[in-house]
Amino acid sequence: MFRWLWTKTKAVWERAKAERAEPKEIGWAVAIGVFVGCSPSIPFHTVVALAAATLFKKNRLFTWMGSRVCNAVTLPFIAIAEVQVGHRLRTGEWMTIDRHDVLDQVAALLVDWMLGLLPVGGAMALLFGVLAWQLALRRDRRRAAAAALRASEEAGTIG
Template identity: 45%
Template sequence: MRKHLRALIARGKLLLQQAHSERASPREIAIAVALGAFAGCSPAIGAHGWLAVGLATILRKNRLFAFFGSRVSFFLTLPWIVLLEIQLSHRLRTGAWAELSAETALAQAHLLL
C-alpha cells in the first residue's frame, strides 16, 4: 500500500513539475492566462476549465496557467460577467445599450428557474 502511495505522490510531483516547465516564459504564461480568462468569460458555464485546457492544448500554450486564468468566473464574478456579455452583445447587434440593470436582472431571476 505504501509503495503505491509513494508512486502516486512521485507521479503527481512529476506532473506538477512538467506543468510548471511547459512553455513557461513570462510571455507564454501571460498568453495562457489571457486565453484562460477568455474561456472563463464564455457562456459554457461549468465547462470553463475544460474549455481553457482544450484551447491551450490546441494552441500549444501552458495548460496549467490557462486553467488558472479560467477561474476568473467564480460564483461572485459570474453574474457581472453575464451582465457585461448581455450588454456588449446587445450593443454590437443594435447599437444601443440594453435596458437592463443588475437590479432588473435580479428581480426577474425567478423567471429563469
C-alpha cells in the same frame, strides 16, 4: 502508497509548471484561459480551456488557471457586463434586465452574451495576459539575479 502518490503528483505538477513556461508563453496561456473563462460555456470551461491550450500549444496549467477568472463571485458581473455590451453593440442602447423576466429573454441574452464576449472577454484576456507576462518576466529576472549572486559567491568574488 501515499508516498508514491505524492511523488507522482509532484512530478506532474513540476512538468505542468515547466511546459512552455517562458514569460511570453505564460502570458498567452493566461490570456487564452481568461477569454475561455468569460465565455457562456460555463460547465465546460476546463475542457474548453485545456483543448484551446493544446490546440495553440500553450501551457495547459496556466490556461486552466486563467479560465478560473469565471467563478461564483465574478460570474454575475462578467455575464452582465458581456450581455450589456453585446446588447449595446446589437441595438445601440443599454438593456434593462429584470430578474423576473430573465427566463423569457434567454435567447436574446445568449446572443448578447456571445456578442459581448469579444470586447469584454478580449479586454480581460489582454489585461490578465499582460499582467501574467509581466509577473513571469519579473520572476525570471529575480531567478537570474539570484543565480548570478550564488555563482559569484561560489567563485569568491563577493565578501
